[in-house]
Amino acid sequence: MYPIPVAILGATGAVGQRFVSLLEQHPMFQVAALAASDRSEGKTYAEACRWILSDPMPAWAREMTLLPCHPQAMPEAKIVFSALPSEQAKIVEPAFAAAGFAVFSNASAFRREPDVPLLLPEVNADHVHLVRHQRLVRGWSGCIVTNPNCTSSGLTVALKALDNAFGLKRVFAVSLQALSGAGYPGVPSLDILDNVIPYINGEEEKVEWEPRKMLGQLKDGSIQVSTAAFSAHTNRVAVSDGHTVCASVELNEPVTPAQAAHVLSAYQAPEAARGLPSAPDPVIVVREESDRPQPRLDRFTGKGMTTVIGRVRPDPLFTLKFVVLSHNTIRGAAGGSIYNAEVLVRERLL
């Protein structure tokens, strides 16, 4: 059965490069095709891609020829990892799903669709079964499974642990988001050097809604979205990788920081999401130091898949406040998508 041949759409971008790097020697998946825009089509990956990761570009990828993003161009692949901009994803991803491919999307285009899983396996691995309903409704032999926006990823892991233990009522969150979250070349240097930009198009709406879908319950083929209330501010800062979120939460009962820290560090993923190659180990690390987590020091915890939390303390307006850090192009994008695919394969939904 293994390795399963996979393709990467948008392979030359910030997220696409993470896919290429993380899929090197993956025990379940092998890259059979790389695709990007018609600007890159026909070039080798080494020619078309401005490689921005510190690990070298894998030798097997260098000479691969970039294909167009069409299902007919890559018949051997069964799984498609999509790192396309949302506008292209809206058209391209359904074409692949209809042609029988399992599509794992990083784009926002389908996250709100009621029959599309918004998957964070440590939180809601059972939501993957929504693809059965999706296939019935849409008549696809393939499927689309999405991952959340990169700021919601680590935040939702933290919230799930607290919601399970104490019940979650309200969340107030302020993000400090890294530059790689805007793709490559992303934000112009003269806009961001010596600066903070207090606006990211569409981001606050995503952070205020996506966690509610992931914290919701799957019942009779649909998700009952969590009733927790959210308010978010999202900001771009001059950090290369790693999104920081400062969160205040109101819980259903009084909770001390020590109780919360214990619950957070003991949190386990659901059974279906444990022991897979990309499963974070541990799911959450709680730092004791008063000045952690920090992106530069903590973003690669658990190979970039672990959520790092610190500064858990009382909040004068809410129950508690704390700081969450997660790697935006690994846990928040490519690593998260690969983990989603591993769950789908384990659950025999491919």
Ligand SMILES: NC(=O)c1ccc[n+]([C@@H]2O[C@H](COP(=O)([O-])OP(=O)(O)OC[C@H]3O[C@@H](n4cnc5c(N)ncnc54)[C@H](OP(=O)(O)O)[C@@H]3O)[C@@H](O)[C@H]2O)c1
């Ligand atoms: N960066 C993050 O941390 C992050 C996290 C979560 C989700 N996402 C989402 O992931 C997706 C990719 O983000 P990114 O940051 O990797 O963006 P990016 O660096 O701008 O890369 C975009 C990729 O899409 C390709 N592309 C652009 N227009 C295309 C078209 N018309 N047809 C086919 N391919 C096209 C580009 O190919 P060329 O090189 O040929 O132009 C490139 O490979 C977006 O939907 C984004 O919102 C990003």
